[in-house]
Amino acid sequence: MKLRIGSRGSQLALWQAHHIQALLRARGHEVEIEIIKTTGDRLQEVTFAQVGSKGMFTKEIEEALAEGRVHLAVHSLKDLPTELPEPFALAATPPRVDPRDALVSVKFWSFAELPQGAVVGTSSQRRRAQLKALRPDIEAVEFRGNVDTRLRKLDEGQVDAILLAAAGLDRLQKTEWVRERLDPKDFCPAAGQGSLGIETRKDDPETIAAVAFLNDPATSFAVNAERAALAELGGGCQVPIGIHCRMSSAPGEPQVEIFGVVADPATGSAVRIFHTAPFAGSDPAALGRLAAKMLLNAGAGPLLAAEAAR
Numbered sequence: 001m002k003l004r005i006g007s008r009g010s011q012l013a014l015w016q017a018h019h020i021q022a023l024l025r026a027r028g029h030e031v032e033i034e035i036i037k038t039t040g041d042r043l044q045e046v047t048f049a050q051v052g053s054k055g056m057f058t059k060e061i062e063e064a065l066a067e068g069r070v071h072l073a074v075h076s077l078k079d080l081p082t083e084l085p086e087p088f089a090l091a092a093t094p095p096r097v098d099p100r101d102a103l104v105s106v107k108f109w110s111f112a113e114l115p116q117g118a119v120v121g122t123s124s125q126r127r128r129a130q131l132k133a134l135r136p137d138i139e140a141v142e143f144r145g146n147v148d149t150r151l152r153k154l155d156e157g158q159v160d161a162i163l164l165a166a167a168g169l170d171r172l173q174k175t176e177w178v179r180e181r182l183d184p185k186d187f188c189p190a191a192g193q194g195s196l197g198i199e200t201r202k203d204d205p206e207t208i209a210a211v212a213f214l215n216d217p218a219t220s221f222a223v224n225a226e227r228a229a230l231a232e233l234g235g236g237c238q239v240p241i242g243i244h245c246r247m248s249s250a251p252g253e254p255q256v257e258i259f260g261v262v263a264d265p266a267t268g269s270a271v272r273i274f275h276t277a278p279f280a281g282s283d284p285a286a287l288g289r290l291a292a293k294m295l296l297n298a299g300a301g302p303l304l305a306a307e308a309a310r
Contacts, residue, residue, distance in 0.1 A: 001210055002030045006061045006070035009035040010146045012168050016196055017074045019171075020094070020214070029210060034070050036061050058199075062088060065199065071207045073199040077192030077223055078165075080199065082231035091208045092198040092215035093223050098166040099194030099244060101127060101187050103180040105161035106154060110180045111187075114138060114161060121150065121159040125307070129240035129263030130187050131163075133270035140265070147172055167194040185274065188242025188261040191226035191235075195219055221284045222246060225258060228288025233262070233295065233304065240265055240307060243291065247279065254279040260291045262300035264307065271300045 003024060007017035014033070021031045039056045057079040064070045066087055077093065084090060103111050114120070114135070121143025122128055128140040141159060143150055147168055154162050154177075166181050198214055200207045222245040235241040240263050248255035256279050263270035273294040277287055 001206065003032075003072065003207065003210065004070045005031060005033045006036050006064045006073040007033055008038055008057065008061070012147055012172060013074075013076075015171050016076070020072075020074045020196070020198065023094075023214060024210065027210070027213065034064065036064055036070075062199070065201060071200065071204065072211060075197045075199060076165075076168075077195040077197035078190040080192070080197045082191070082227045082235075084199070087201055087203070088199055089202045089208065090197055091200040092211045093219045094196050094198070094214045095216040096195045096219040096222065098170055098181065099189045099246075100166045100181045100184060101163050101189055101193075102166040102169055102178045103161055103182060104151070104154060104164055104169070104177045105179050106157075108161060108179065111135075111182065118160040121153065121162040124163070124190070125240045125265050126188075126190055126242055126263075127163045129265035129268070129270070130242065130261065132265055132268035133261075133263045134187070136268050147174065151177060165189075165193055184242075184244040184246070184259050188259050188272075189244045191230040191241070191243045192223045193244075195223050197223075218247065221256070221279075221282075225256075225284035225288040225291070228285040229258070229260060229292040229295075230288075232289045232292035233300070235304075239304070241304075243288070245284070245287070248276060250276075256282060256287065258287060258291045260295050262295055262303050264303050266306075269303060271295055271298045271303065273298055 005017050007013050017033050024031045038060045061073045065073055108114050116137045119139045119141055121141055123144045131138050131140050143162055150162055169175055169178055198211050225245040226243040229243045233241055242261040245258040248257045255276050257276045260273045261270055
C-alpha cells in the first residue's frame with residue numbers, strides 16, 4: 001500500500017515520522033513524508049498562552065488529512081486535542097518511551113541543587129505551575145523553539161536550566177544534557193507525554209488496518225486514561241494539568257496507578273491526587289474520569305477557573 005505521512009518539520013517531529021515510516025516499510029508499504037508547517041511552528045516568538053493552544057500543532061496537518069493529501073499523521077500525543085474533530089480517529093498509540101520531564105542544565109546536576117532565584121526556561125504552563133509549587137524562589141521564563149534552539153540558549157547562559165520532555169532528548173540522542181529525570185509523583189507529566197499518536201480519517205479503513213500493528217495495548221490503556229481525565233477537566237495541552245497513568249511495581253495482582261496535579265502558575269497553589277486500581281477489568285476512560293473527579297473534589301476547580309480567566 002502507498003502511504004503518505006503528514007508531519008511537522010522540526011527535528012523531533014521528523015524523527016518520529018521517519019520512525020513510523022521505517023516500521024511501515026518493514027511491513028511492505030511504500031511510505032513518503034510530507035512536511036506541513038503548523039500555526040505553532042510559524043509563531044515562534046509568541047507565547048503559547050497568547051496563541052491559544054488548541055490544535056496549534058495539528059490544525060494544518062488535519063486539513064491535509066481531510067483533503068486526502070496525506071493518509072496518516074504522526075503526532076506527539078500530548079499535542080493532540082483530547083477530542084478529535086469528527087472526520088478523524090486516533091488509530092494507534094505505539095509503545096511509550098520515558099514519559100518524565102527532564103531537568104537540563106550546564107552548571108547544576110539536580111533540581112534540588114538549583115540555587116535560590118535560579119532562572120528556568122519553559123514554554124509550558126504545567127511545568128511553570130509545578131515549578132512554582134515546588135520551588136517558589138525559582139523564576140520561570142518563557143522559552144520557545146525546537147530542542148536544539150533551547151539547548152543553544154541554555155549553553156549561552158540565558159537561563160540556569162530548562163525543562164524538556166525526556167522522550168524528545170532520548171529520541172534525538174541528546175541525553176548527555178539530562179541532569180535529572182523527575183519522578184511523576186513529584187513532577188507530573190502532561191497527558192500522553194512520551195507517546196506518539198497515529199491519526200487517520202475514520203472513513204479510511206485501509207490505512208487504519210495498515211497501522212493497527214503499531215498499537216501497544218499497555219500504552220493505549222495509560223494514555224486513554226490520561227486523556228479522559230484531561231477531557232473531563234476541560235484542559236488542553238497548555239492548561240496547567242498533569243496526569244500520568246502507569247503500571248504499579250508493587251507485588252501481587254497487577255495494579256495501575258494514576259497521578260494528577262492541577263497548579264496555578266501565578267501562585268504555586270496546587271492540588272494533587274494519587275489512586276491505584278486493579279488492572280484486570282479496569283476501564284481506562286472511567287479511571288481517568290475518576291481521577292478528574294478526585295482532583296475537583298480536592299479543590300482543583302477554583303485553580304482551573306482562575307487560569308481560564310487570565
